[in-house]
Amino acid sequence: MVAGHLRKQNGYFQMILSYKYGDGKRRTKSISTGLQIKGNQKRAEAMLLEPRKNFNSEDAMTDKNTPFHKFLEKWLKDKMKSLDAETFALYSYNVKIFIKPYFEKSKIRICDLKTSDIESYYNHEKSENRATKTVIL
Structure with a gap:
């Protein structure tokens, strides 16, 4: 308390x-x-x-200097109980296999994240993994 x-x-x-x-x-x-x-x-x-x-003090505030990939891991952990198993498995797979490695290399913090960073990630997925717009969305 x-x-x-x-x-x-x-x-x-x-x-x-x-x-x-x-x-x-x-x-x-x-x-x-x-x-x-x-x-x-x-x-x-x-x-x-x-x-x-x-x-829960962890829910109250996320440190603005937290790396984005760490934030995503925490978000997944928090959402585990509220999502159905299939959706959680899909989110977890995508974060761990695709999103986390990209943002882990770039070391972008939550406070520094911009739409251009997300666009860069999408462009990376298109060029490196040949992902289509449908797959990315």
Whole structure:
């Protein structure tokens, strides 16, 4: 469970969650309750219990300096339970065999990723693996 408190802002209650991120630094996350301040103190306090109990600091923030291929691996792991087995297997295969090796070589971080990087990947797949537009999409 993470620490949390309520803050009054712009006439509404905000839930403020405080946690330690992977780098050991303390971080906060603000979540609006949508409840107006007048007459909703107890409801807001009750709402605060759920996010505190279920909060996962890994889901809250991805470090902007994370390499894109590492982000994709984490994304796959997170989506494993919500996707049907066939879709997950297809995504996993494509990420591990095609996408990850390309972006691992280029060392592109999430904060640096641009549409031109994705286009470069598509062009690479067309030229190196003779992939058609249909296969890429």
